[in-house]
Amino acid sequence: MVNESSREAPIAFLEGKGIILRPVEPADISGSYARWINEQASDRFTEHARFPWSVADLMRYTEAQRSGRNALHLAIVERATGEHIGNIAIQGIDWIARRGEFAILIGNARRQGQGFGREAATLIIDHAFSRLSLNRISLGVRADHAAAVHLYRSLGFRDEGRLREHGIDDGKPYDVLVMGLLRGEWLVAGRAD
Numbered sequence: 474m475v476n477e478s479s480r481e482a483p484i485a486f487l488e489g490k491g492i493i494l495r496p497v498e499p500a501d502i503s504g505s506y507a508r509w510i511n512e513q514a515s516d517r518f519t520e521h522a523r524f525p526w527s528v529a530d531l532m533r534y535t536e537a538q539r540s541g542r543n544a545l546h547l548a549i550v551e552r553a554t555g556e557h558i559g560n561i562a563i564q565g566i567d568w569i570a571r572r573g574e575f576a577i578l579i580g581n582a583r584r585q586g587q588g589f590g591r592e593a594a595t596l597i598i599d600h601a602f603s604r605l606s607l608n609r610i611s612l613g614v615r616a617d618h619a620a621a622v623h624l625y626r627s628l629g630f631r632d633e634g635r636l637r638e639h640g641i642d643d644g645k646p647y648d649v650l651v652m653g654l655l656r657g658e659w660l661v662a663g664r665a666d
Contacts, residue, residue, distance in 0.1 A: 484496065486547060487547070487596040487597065487600055488552075488596075489552075489592040489593070489595070489596050490552070490592065491551065491552055491553070491588065491589060491592055492549055492550060492551060492552055492558075492589055492592050492593055492596075493549075493550045493552055494547040494548070494549060494550070494561065494593060494596055494597065495547060495548050495550060496539070496547065496548065497535050497539075497546060497547065497548045497560060498548065499532065501548050501557045502528055502531045502532055502535060503528045504557070505556075505557045505558075505580060505581065506531055506557070506560065506580065507526065507527075507528050507531055508580075509559075509578065509580025509581070510526045510531065510580070511525055511526055512580075538562070538564065542566075543564070543565065543566045543567075543568075544562055544563065544564035544565070544566060544573075545562060545563045545564075545566075545573075545597065545600070545601070545605070546560065546561075546562040546564065547560065547561055547562065547597065548560055549561055549577075549579070549589060549590075549593045551584065551589065556581070556584075557581075558579060558580065558581040558584040558589060559577065559578050559579040559580050559581065559584070559589070559590070559593070560577070560578050560580070561576070561577045561578075561593045561594065561597050562575070562576045562577075562597075563575060563576075563597060563598075563601045563605070563607070563610065564576055566605070566607070570608075570609075571606060571607050571608040571609065572607060572608060572609040572610070572611065573601060573605075573607050573609075573610055573611075574610070574611055574612060575594070575597075575598070575610050575611070575612040575654075576612070577590055577593065577594060586620065590624060591624060591627075591628070594624070594628055595628070598610060598628065598654070598659065599659070602656045602659050602660070607656065608655065608656045609653060609654070609655055609656070610630075610653070610654045611633075611651065611652065611653040611654075612625065612630065612651075612652050612653075613636070613649045613650070613651055613652075614649065614650050614652065615640070615647050615648070615649055615650075616635065616647065616648040616649060616650050617647055617648075622650060625652050626652075628654065629654050629658050629659060629662050630652040630653060630654045631652060631653060631654070631658075632650055632651075632652055633651045633652060633653045634650070634651040635648055635649070635650055635651070636648060636649040636650075636651065
């Protein structure tokens with residue numbers, strides 16, 4: 474736990490009850506982010522830890538995301554502790570077609586399943602539709618990642634396709650679901666303010 478009196482207040486970009494979304498900082502990259510992205514044991518549902526990521530690699534990646542203006546890449550920070558627990562993004566933004574791709578990683582395994590991902594997703598999706606004026610957000614998720622599939626469906630994402638045997642994990646093929654969410658669906662469901 475971080476001592477409240479000794480820590481600087483984080484620069485909040487989007488704020489929820491339990492989390493703050495803010496820019497990814499160099500201290501995040503050299504600390505928690507570098508650990509999560511390389512951790513073999515917790516990389517069951519992503520493809521991050523197939524090749525090693527150095528701090529320099531992550532710095533270049535983060536700077537490219539920030540400077541390109543085709544991605545909104547943010548750190549998820551637990552409000553109560555100030556701890557960087559994950560990252561979230563709307564990336565691959567096509568400003569003409571008004572669409573982007575959703576990505577999230579709750580890298581701190583102790584914080585998974587506590588609602589932080591839902592809160593972060595709600596904040597960034599609402600921002601993407603209301604402030605960025607996107608019309609569509611899509612994602613790909615392993616079909617066997619039950620918790621993520623449930624979360625995305627509960628947020629309003631609809632199944633749009635299935636990529637059969639799209640990847641291999643531990644020698645076994647897995648399918649990927651393609652899911653999408655439209656601005657009108659988000660607004661109709663009353664998720665946006």
